[in-house]
Amino acid sequence: MASVLLSSFVGDPLAATSIQPFSTVRLKLASQRGFECKPNRLLVVSKRRLSGLEEAMLINRAIEQGKVENPGKLRKRPPLRPGKVRPRLPVPDHIIRPPYVNSSSLPELANEPQMHDAEGIECMRASCQLAARVLEYAGTLVKPSVTTDEIDKAVHKMIIDAGAYPSPLGYGGFPKSVCTSVNECLCHGIPDSRQLQHGDIINIDVTVYLNGYHGDTSRTFLCGDVDEEAKRLVKVTEECLYRAISVCKAGVGFKQVGKKINEHAAKYGYSVDRRFVGHGVGKIFHSEPVIFHFRNDKPGCMVAGQTFTIEPILIMGSTDCIVWKDNWTTVTVDGSLAAQFEHTILITEIGAEILTKC
Numbered sequence: 001m002a003s004v005l006l007s008s009f010v011g012d013p014l015a016a017t018s019i020q021p022f023s024t025v026r027l028k029l030a031s032q033r034g035f036e037c038k039p040n041r042l043l044v045v046s047k048r049r050l051s052g053l054e055e056a057m058l059i060n061r062a063i064e065q066g067k068v069e070n071p072g073k074l075r076k077r078p079p080l081r082p083g084k085v086r087p088r089l090p091v092p093d094h095i096i097r098p099p100y101v102n103s104s105s106l107p108e109l110a111n112e113p114q115m116h117d118a119e120g121i122e123c124m125r126a127s128c129q130l131a132a133r134v135l136e137y138a139g140t141l142v143k144p145s146v147t148t149d150e151i152d153k154a155v156h157k158m159i160i161d162a163g164a165y166p167s168p169l170g171y172g173g174f175p176k177s178v179c180t181s182v183n184e185c186l187c188h189g190i191p192d193s194r195q196l197q198h199g200d201i202i203n204i205d206v207t208v209y210l211n212g213y214h215g216d217t218s219r220t221f222l223c224g225d226v227d228e229e230a231k232r233l234v235k236v237t238e239e240c241l242y243r244a245i246s247v248c249k250a251g252v253g254f255k256q257v258g259k260k261i262n263e264h265a266a267k268y269g270y271s272v273d274r275r276f277v278g279h280g281v282g283k284i285f286h287s288e289p290v291i292f293h294f295r296n297d298k299p300g301c302m303v304a305g306q307t308f309t310i311e312p313i314l315i316m317g318s319t320d321c322i323v324w325k326d327n328w329t330t331v332t333v334d335g336s337l338a339a340q341f342e343h344t345i346l347i348t349e350i351g352a353e354i355l356t357k358c
Contacts, residue, residue: 001168001179001188001207001216001285077199079335080183082324083192086149088175089156095165098209098285106172113289114282115305120213121346124282124307127164127208127215128344128355134158135206135217136358138178142221144198148180151204152191159208167207167214167285174328179205179218181329186313186321186338187276188328198224201234203340207285216281216309217356218342229316230337233270237314237339240264244293244312245345248352250304258292261312273313273338275321275330280308281344302347307355311342 091097100107116124134155141151156177159166166177174190181189181203182196189203196202205218220234240261247256257278265272278291292298293312317336323329332338346353 001171001205001218077183077197080185080331081194082326082329083147083149083194085175085190085192085326088169089153089177091160091165091169095160095163096209096212097165097170098167098214100172100285101165101170104173107285109279109290110284110287112287113303114280114284114287114307115303116282116307116346117305120282121305123211123213124215124344124346125355127210127213128217129215129358130159130162130164130210131206131208131215131217131344132356132358134162134208135204135219135356138204138206139219139221142196142202142204142223144224145195147193147195148182148189148191148202149193151180152176152178155204155206162208162210164208164210167209167216168205171285179203181205181338181340183337184332184335186273186315186330186332187340188330190326190328196223199226199230200224201226201230201337201339203338205340205342212283214281214283214285215356216285216342216344218311218340220339220341232268233314233316233337234339236265236268236270237312238341240293240312240314241310241341241343244310245343245352245354248302248310248345248347250302250347250349252302253298254289254291254300254302255296255298257310258294258296258298261293262295265312265314270314270316271319273315273319273321275319276311276313278309278311278342280306282307304347304349306347307344308347309342309344311340313338313340 138151138155168174169177176191179188180191181187182200200223201220203218203220207214207216243260243264244257247260262272272294274294280287280289291310315338317334320333321330343354344356346355
């Protein structure tokens, strides 16, 4: 699943970091008028139309300075509403289950980073490749009128047919086998009866438990006719992920991940979510190291043989968000779109191997 909020899966809210959401004040852009410089001489100052990039950067700077509220124009569609959630799907008895399945309590983040020998690395490759294939298949199902519950059912079947367990199912009481986060949903969306619509974007987060190892990946897909603003958000989010991975190798500080993501997102005026983080993954679903996707001073360096996820969430507007009564679905307060991409990577001496690349 996505990031660990420090206690939940795609991320748990990072209360321990004392990071406060940006304050919001409505941005007032007054039009520039001509003015009189000398008697009988009028100097007219014409207003140059801002390019899309310049406007986005202006908004981003205002957000960072606590002077702006998400522009109303970002809400172009009806707000997301909960649908009907069907009962959890059965898993055959012969499939090995992770230890948290029989508990409704949310597991604690494991303190030890997950390091692997040659055998462990091969097991990680197998689970991550299965997760990648499942995610690719799930993406082919994203079409107008298809429900997220139908996507969950198809993903569930593919995973158990491969002899694996869908890691989200039963994690802290999560009722489904995959996370489907639509439009303003940052993460942890529960599949339900809502039909996808033309113009939606949807993040599908797949994690499988195969032979005792978790493979974790996600991607944001476009549904039908999607506007250019949404397409750009999705494209830039994916670029942020790969820019972060490009700096990873043994000896590199974890803080470089957030630096790369923040730099690229800022160019387009997007906010980077601070609540949900990447995490160590392997035999345990969520462990150290915690991977921040924003600028930070987190100590520590990457070590060869280590596996973890990087999974940035970019938002068009304010980072303020709320959690629905289901205790999982997290949506932006202002209704602005959010996109996320995720890979599980293996650190090597010379770089990083993307284990979940199909």
